[in-house]
Amino acid sequence: MALEDLLAERPLVQAPMAGGGSTPALVAAVAAAGGTGFLAAGYRTAEAVAEQVRAVREGGTSAFGVNVFVPSPAVAAPEELRDLRASLVPEARRYGAALGEPRHDDDAWQAKIDLLCELAVPLVTFTFGCPDPAVLDRLRSAGSATMVTVTTVEEARTAVERGAEGVCVQGLEAGGHRASYDPRSAGDRPLFDVLPDVVEAVGVPVVAAGGLMSGGDVAAALDAGARAAQLGTAFLRCPESGAQPAHKAALADQDFTETALTWSFTGRPARGLVNRFIREHPGEHYAYPEVHHMTRPLRAAAAAAGDTGGMALWAGRGFRAAEERPAGEIVARLREEAAALGARI
Structure with a gap:
């Protein structure tokens, strides 16, 4: 299609939502309610991605997508990694966990592209960059539509020039990682500021993302020229979500009052609930995925202990509106609210 x-x-x-939020159950529930669900290939092996795609299809879902991380160049200087590692030693002591090795990898890029060409899933999207035209051509020839997540007009133009069939424009309000091609020059515009410019600049379908939580938000995005609205935080508290229980609880915890962009969990900017770790580890260090690998055991230990002070609590700015309801009910509510405002949805 x-x-x-x-x-x-x-x-x-x-x-x-990489890291566990996206699950076959969540994708199936969203699709059954008439939405488009997404699996996240990031941080998973190609074999694990294949298992999730198989689970979605065996459940009868045919309309869904898979998102892939575009490899980041190795840019971290050895001395910077050494200093960052030293700054994390107290965290390792706190949790009794060993720091991970700050290795660089491409997240099994080629294996995942080969797999997705074989599986011919309906939609393949990318974040952290734009693939070469040959990759997009290969996926299209296999039967998959392609889309690239962008944060600026320039990134959107690059994606279209290389052959992407659509772009997902991500505003600054979005939870989780910024999708910027180069995080050192990341787009810093709110969604409804950058969205009209991207719509005007490209002649392909545009999906709006970033802080959308209500049907009113969806209607506004469609009215601004988007063909679809993408929501992540709105689904995090759903029973089908794979987010950690402590993460789900934190979204409703009155002790958490704001979000912020942090580089300290992964070496790329990402928005999450402001907690102890974010406050104690400021700084903008572009060292992805090295920092991700260093902090992963710490985040896992914090999650196992239910300690939200040391977890990466990814969330968009509208997080307080997230509801603990089945995903199908969330989709139905969004559609009803948007339709009441005149949106064709």
Whole structure:
């Protein structure tokens, strides 16, 4: 199915949430309610991605997507990694966990592209950069529509020039990682500021993402020219979400009052609830995925202990509106609210 047709039929999109949030159950529930669900290939092996795609299809879901991380260049200086590692030693002592090795990898990029070409999933999207035209051509030839997540007009133009069939424009309010091609020059514009410019600049379908939580938000995005609206934080507290229980609880915890961008969990900017770790580890260190690998055991230990002070509590700015309801009910509510405002959805 062409991307434009898919989005016309299913304009409510569940964002891919790497690290566990996206699950086959969440994708299936969103799809059953008439939305478009996404699996997240980031941090998973190609084999694990294949298992999740198989689970989605065996459940009868045919309209869904898979998101892939585009490899980042190795840019971290050895001395910077050494200093960062030293700053994390107290965290390791706190949790009785060993720091991970600050290695660079491409997140099994080629294996995942090969797999997705073989599986021919309906939609493949990318974040952290734009693939070469040959990759997009290969996926299209295999039967997949393609889309690239962007944060600026320039990134959107690059994606279209290389052959992407659509772009997902991510505003500054979005939870989780910024999708910027180069995080050192990341787009810093709110969604409803950058969205009209991207719509005007490209002649392909545009999906809006970043802080959308209500049907009113969805209607506004469609009215601004988007073909679909993508929401992530809105689904985090759903029972089908794979987010850690402590993470889900934190979204409703009155002790958490704001979000902020932090580089300290992964070496790339990402928005999460402001907690002890974010406050105690400021700084902008572009060292992805090295920092991700260093802090991963710490985050796992904090999650196992239920300590939200040391977890990466990814969340968009509208996090307080996240509801503990089945994903199908969330989709139905969004559609009803948007339709009441005149949106064709």
